[in-house]
Amino acid sequence: MIPSTTLKLMTRPLYVASRSFVSGEPARPTIKTEIPGPQSAILLKDLDSIQAMKSVQFFVDYDKSLGNYIVDADGNTMLDVFTSISSIPLGYNHPNMLKAFDSDHAKKVLINRPALGVYPGNDWVDQLRNVLLSCAPPGLDQVITMMCGSCSNENAFKLMYFKYMDKVRGGIPPNDEAMKSCLDNLSPGTPRLSVLSFHGGFHGRTPGALACTHSKSIHKIDVPLYDWPVADFPRYKYPLEENTQENTAEDKRCLDKVEEILERQTKNSNPCVGIIVEPIQAEGGDHHGSANFFQGLQDICKKHDIVYLVDEVQTGGGPTGKMWAHEYFNLRDAPDIVTFSKKMLTGGLYHKPDLRPNNAYQIFNTWVGDPSKLILLDSVLKTIRQDKLLETTLKAGDVLLSGLRRLENQFPSLLHSARGIGTFCAVDADTSARRDQILAKLRTEGVHCGGCGETAIRIRPALIFETKHANIFIESLEKVLKTF
């Protein structure tokens, strides 16, 4: 199972002093206290007097954190393979990002934040083209910035509604009755339309995005939501190569279900205007779908003339070794919309020209994004190209995945279903409790990792994560597994 290149890497001494992409990065973790340590505990208590944020795990000294290493408020230096839920593209304090606001112009972009939908700066078009379009998914040439992943999806849904209703009306603008009734949330101006999403999917937390999110009850409980339908996302048996027949049947079952739901929704006068799907269901447990499944979804969308929206908020920006994870699916046409955020540092959506809204102010808000984030993203993209970080990510991912496969063979009662593309890797523990124990013990070893779904260990390092870091991770995990 393990490629020979990986075996060679694994037998090398691990902590040789070797160059990192961020110079001065620690050679390995150093743990001084339990985590959260006493200083984090004090700050957490203090925070609790101001806001209820029980999700806080520890406080961070971002001034001291460097490269792949996060330093907490108690001085513990951890290898960070979770990177603020996959949102730190170049690790901490990358010199290129530190320089991004050195110029007077960049500083002025930062402090003169405009309403981009009415008064953009005179370099805004260049920024959109040179930064965001320079890394656009193949086949997509329209882009709109937004503030975060949730509102990117919400605005993508609006594009779907507009296109659908335009078709329903045969291109005729809405009449007076529609324009008046919508002011009171009444039909015909406020139509009944739905978006199809998948069990286990995560698309954000504002109401439309949350109606499409089905990863964990705690995100949804007690929140009124649209009565939108949910389809099954494939659940494969691993290793994939030993379960081809079953997994192909699973794809077919899920695709048939999608067709069935689309027809039912139309019959029930709550038609689906589009399908939203993650290339890898990240928050819901790192569930992968095959190229075959994603091609099938696109075929279904084309057949029903509805919008195919690929949510790349977590997968986009490089962690799979390509800028966009859906590039692995060999789709015969680009998705209609691709949404992004996290590692892209700005939210936003790429889309096809046929989804352009007919009128001003239909896709709009005060800020419509933040131009200062494009200055940061520019330095990120230049660094990715200059340092060939997508190749680095593929190499490190190879070490991660082969390491996980070795460990699941070595500890079959503890780990299973190792999977991943690039460094976007995961492996399942036998139980939810075990997963949490593994994560806690990894932290005492100086490795900060995360979980997702019921039992998955979620690995989301930065793009400067190299094979040497992957080796530290695998070695630490092995050490932890041996304690059970």
Place this chain on the structure above:
Amino acid sequence: MIPSTTLKLMTRPLYVASRSFVSGEPARPTIKTEIPGPQSAILLKDLDSIQAMKSVQFFVDYDKSLGNYIVDADGNTMLDVFTSISSIPLGYNHPNMLKAFDSDHAKKVLINRPALGVYPGNDWVDQLRNVLLSCAPPGLDQVITMMCGSCSNENAFKLMYFKYMDKVRGGIPPNDEAMKSCLDNLSPGTPRLSVLSFHGGFHGRTPGALACTHSKSIHKIDVPLYDWPVADFPRYKYPLEENTQENTAEDKRCLDKVEEILERQTKNSNPCVGIIVEPIQAEGGDHHGSANFFQGLQDICKKHDIVYLVDEVQTGGGPTGKMWAHEYFNLRDAPDIVTFSKKMLTGGLYHKPDLRPNNAYQIFNTWVGDPSKLILLDSVLKTIRQDKLLETTLKAGDVLLSGLRRLENQFPSLLHSARGIGTFCAVDADTSARRDQILAKLRTEGVHCGGCGETAIRIRPALIFETKHANIFIESLEKVLKTF
């Protein structure tokens, strides 16, 4: 009608060289081309190949803009009394904001943007306390940051739902059936609940916020929304002091309607968990409500034990001469929630402790705001205090409002209903077309202003807008009115 102090100011020579809060600020507008000029037209055409953003009015040279003066891509220097929809607190390129990111620490905050709900920086609690709580509405000591006004309101709604459902269940956590059903958007886990809002109100564009928005059809048409109820916001006769009896009756009519709707919603099993209201309906036409009306709303909320949410996204941060417009209403208790964004530079919500969610991850998203915005806000708040900008705003507002009153008396067929608090002023034109003509002609005079509602001229300058700027505005408006 006109206070003697104002008359004195108006008879002074207008363009004396006097110190501005931002040194080097132009003494007056300079117009070189039509607006949008040829350069803006080229950029707009270029933008249109990348995104459909027909709302763009002109492109801006933010490097050259200074203080109250915005310089467009064609070199036109305009007095800006609209400030990117009221979102530029200290005008352009204020030296204190330019210095905000000089320190290494500030730069590192900017580039190491964390997931604040799990890994906040070790200075985060201090920042929340020293910046956001330092200007909190009286009586509110809990604060959560968000990305923008819409998601601040969406999260405020969640706090309302949680409190309501907790009460319905008598403090018992949701059972397994609820936790399971919510994953599929089904009851009982997904309840039917509503938020009451007002005709003419604006609260944002994500689905929950948009269901509470009733200012313009173009924001809502073709978007599926909750079937939430809408109440009447008072529509007063001006001048207020000549129409006391009618306006008091209007308050009563509107409050009675609110009670009626709340009872109907409960009867129809779609109970209201709270009321959302702007202190001044800004986007919908600058409609003011009386202290009596807002006190009455609070009484109704207390009687029905539902949440009173005051949306200060446009009114908050100083333009009324107080940090929060609702401070003018002498409420007998703080509102339960106050949301903010725009001039505050970060979105967020202040709330009472009884609205703290019971569980981790109920109010959460990847970023939960942006700590770099608090660094900017800190410099804004310090400047407001140091330069006494709330007093400046009151003085300039006095000149604006008395000037508008003089002009509506002078041109009664063109203008009516001058109103305002601080510089948060408006006046109505006789028709929508006239309003648009006035705004266009003001621009050729070098004054960039905005509209709202059907016929209102909306005045939203920065907090460094002084009496001398107010005089330029009034003089320019007078010049324009004389052309009709």
